[in-house]
Amino acid sequence: MSKRYGDVVAVDDVGFSVAPGQAYGLLGPNGAGKTTTISMLVGLVRPDTGTVRVGGTDLAADPITAKARIGYVPQEIALYPELTGRENLRFFGRLYGLPRRELTGRIAEVLGLVGLADRADAKLGTYSGGMKRRINIGAALLHRPEVLILDEPTVGVDPHSRKAILDGVERLVADGMALLYTSHYMEEIERVCDRAAIIDHGRIIADGTHQELISLVGAADTVELVLDGEVDAAFARLRAVEGVIEAVRTGPSSVRLIAEGGRYLLPALITAVEGGATVTATQVVEPDLEATFLHLTGSSLRD
Numbered sequence: 001m002s003k004r005y006g007d008v009v010a011v012d013d014v015g016f017s018v019a020p021g022q023a024y025g026l027l028g029p030n031g032a033g034k035t036t037t038i039s040m041l042v043g044l045v046r047p048d049t050g051t052v053r054v055g056g057t058d059l060a061a062d063p064i065t066a067k068a069r070i071g072y073v074p075q076e077i078a079l080y081p082e083l084t085g086r087e088n089l090r091f092f093g094r095l096y097g098l099p100r101r102e103l104t105g106r107i108a109e110v111l112g113l114v115g116l117a118d119r120a121d122a123k124l125g126t127y128s129g130g131m132k133r134r135i136n137i138g139a140a141l142l143h144r145p146e147v148l149i150l151d152e153p154t155v156g157v158d159p160h161s162r163k164a165i166l167d168g169v170e171r172l173v174a175d176g177m178a179l180l181y182t183s184h185y186m187e188e189i190e191r192v193c194d195r196a197a198i199i200d201h202g203r204i205i206a207d208g209t210h211q212e213l214i215s216l217v218g219a220a221d222t223v224e225l226v227l228d229g230e231v232d233a234a235f236a237r238l239r240a241v242e243g244v245i246e247a248v249r250t251g252p253s254s255v256r257l258i259a260e261g262g263r264y265l266l267p268a269l270i271t272a273v274e275g276g277a278t279v280t281a282t283q284v285v286e287p288d289l290e291a292t293f294l295h296l297t298g299s300s301l302r303d
Ligand SMILES: Nc1ncnc2c1ncn2[C@@H]1O[C@H](COP(=O)(O)OP(=O)(O)OP(=O)(O)O)[C@@H](O)[C@H]1O
Pocket: 005, 008, 009, 010, 011, 028, 029, 030, 031, 032, 033, 034, 035, 036, 037
């Protein structure tokens, strides 16, 4: 789908699908088009081209059915400071039209899920920013959505709440939720998401699993080995291992290798050394998603 604002192409032919029990990440710097993409997915912005399908239902053709399947947590929702956490959730539940009797049980369930059962009856004004964010997430879950969309859910959140959010999200996905997750934090995407798209200037410039994305850097790792035994002969055998691009001696018993996918090559390297020498220490310096991002976009995610 695409969306243009005047001369600005906010979203340029972005497409992906997320299956039940899967988590998909969107990574991109400010202004990349993440919020516009999400706004189209939840029916707040109409795409110029393209369609959104939620569980087989076309959002434009049947918005009520499609939207009922989505739980959306924007960065900010107005909550009522004079009401307790439980009362805030009750308010949102009524807004969604959930029956009163069903709501009491649902509220208890989501409070457990976001780890706030013990603070549910304190006024929201006494909550930390992270606890408020957890109430927002709870509110989006009350109507049992099949798809959960989280926009930067841990920004400005304390470590305790961050852990509660990530744990809760992982449990939801394990129970079959389809999750769309945006974050600046690579380690969260790595932990939570099965696949991710890197989006820049409104376009998906790469997508895939964590390993697929990282391999785009060129996948050359630096591997350092400390050897014991017949080091010269072992060194010669190491140079010949497929995938090794460069090999240098860095000391009487240490070598440094540049290798394609070096972290996956370790078993082969250790085997190559065998018969005369042993490996006594290894260190792999590997690229991460941050490096991939930098490589592809020339910009940092944390600006
Ligand atoms: N309503 C609008 N009118 C005009 N231009 C817009 C509008 N909404 C977004 N844009 C432009 O579209 C581009 C993408 O914006 P968008 O907010 O989707 O990016 P983002 O990746 O969500 O960034 P952020 O993380 O800062 O929210 C930007 O250049 C932005 O200025």
